[in-house]
Amino acid sequence: MNSNGSRRRDVTVADVAKAAQVSKAQAARALGNYGAVSDDVRERVLAAAEELAYRPNELARSMNTGKSHTIGVVVGDIENPHFGLATRGITDTAKKDGFNVILINTDEDTAAEVDAVRVLLDKRVDGLIVAPASSVETHHLQRVHDSGRPLVLLDRKAGQLEVETMAVDMAGISYESTRYLLQAGHRRIAFISTLRTESPYRPGMLLDSSQIADRLDGMQQAFQERELPFPEDLVRLNAGDAESIRRITRDVLLRPDQATAIVASDGLIALSVVEAIQELGLAIPSDVSFLMYDDFAWTRLTSPPLTVIAQPVYNMGVAAAKALIRQIEGLPRLAPAPKFTATLVRRGSVGTQPIASHLAPISCDNQGTPAQIRDSGHA
Structure with a gap:
């Protein structure tokens, strides 16, 4: 049959x-x-x-009522626990108010984001929550805003676009955490991010991500306050996958004037950095100090537990959904607007570094494998 x-x-x-x-x-x-x-x-x-x-028939109903009771959410990397937690906040809140969520991942690609926004609008979503892949190329988001379609930004700004944005003041917490590392004696501080750029980092260059730009601004402010040279050679962007992150980590730790502390810009990067440190036979924090953005359960289970910059990610997702639903229902914005603060959680992964000395460089064979480990007693 x-x-x-x-x-x-x-x-x-x-x-x-x-x-x-x-x-x-x-x-x-x-x-x-x-x-x-x-x-x-x-x-x-x-x-x-x-x-x-x-x-x-939801499509027929939406054509009759003008409402689909769906929210479109666009994020850069759903594999990143940061976005996973924010999305959970969005979906929990949306469900309570009778909304379904359609989620699209863009792999931090602006062209994919443009297409994702188009697809969601074609599906007649009632509004959009977007974590912009670029804070520079935002014309597609400006068009959504100009059309009157409810729009909320998550985690990042979008140029001069005047829409509700649920994000943390990254410059402030970056300044605080960098001061903490400087007070511990660190001067060679590496920063590793997946942000894509066409050239090596230079202070003042235009960056696609407002989040990364603000973090680097905060770091530079802390160095300038102490009248210390900012180690721009240790700012490493374009860390695309696990292998490239491990390669970057090895590079900043094996160079003649090596990093004594590393800051990872998210949890996925942190995992690969820690793995590379272990592969080199080094110990945290006696050989290299480590600090990362976002606080997840596994960061408390390592030995030692990791020092982190904890962000209220779930609450940001909740606030983004609430703000969007208010727009959909024609209600005014909350006043004052929600503010989110990150917290430096000091655990055991940051140690002191003698200011006048550096660890002895690691000698390697032609393949970049350590032939002897720093003078720390580790084999």
Whole structure:
């Protein structure tokens, strides 16, 4: 038998109306919960709908009502626990208010983000929450805003676009954490990020991500305050995958004037950095200090537990969803706007570094494998 021919036909409003012995218009009002309909008719219609396993046509409903009760969410990397936690905050909040969420991952690619926004608008989502891949190329988001479609930004700014943005003041917490490393005697501080650039980092260069730009600004402010030279050669961007992160880590630790502390810009980077440090036979913090952005359960299970910059990521997702739903429902913005603060959580991965001395360089063979480990007693 042909499987297509045997497939069960979708139950329609007309089928429900026939089973309930009411008009199609009465059934539609009862199912859609609008207009005038008696309690007796509503009960008969709902009972018939349950008996027939009726499922509403959401596309048709959205065309009739102008609302799809869906929210579009666009993030750069759903594999990154940072975005996973924020998305959980969004979906938990949306569900409570009767909204479904359509999530699209862009791999931090602006062209993919442009396409994702188009797809979500074609699906008639009621509003968008976007973590912009670029804080520079934002014309597509400006068009969404100009069209009047509800829009909220998550985690990052989008140029001069005046929309509600749920993000932490990164410059402030970066300044605080860098001061902490400087007070511990560190002068050669590396910063590793996946942000894509076409050339090596130089202070003042235009960066695609407002988050990374703010973090580097905070670091530079702390160095300038102490009248110390900023180690721009240790700012490493374009850390695309685990192997490139490990390669960068080896490079900053094996160079003649090596890093004595490393800052990882997210949890995924942190895992590969720690792995590379272990592969070199080095110990945290006696050989190299380590600090990372975001606080996840595994950071407390390492030995020693890792010093982190904890961000209220889940709460940012909740606030983004609430702000978007208020826009969808035509309500004014909350005043004052929600503010989010990150916290430096000091654990055991930052040690002191004698200011006037550096660790003895690691000698390597031609393949970059350590031939002897720093003078720390580690084999």
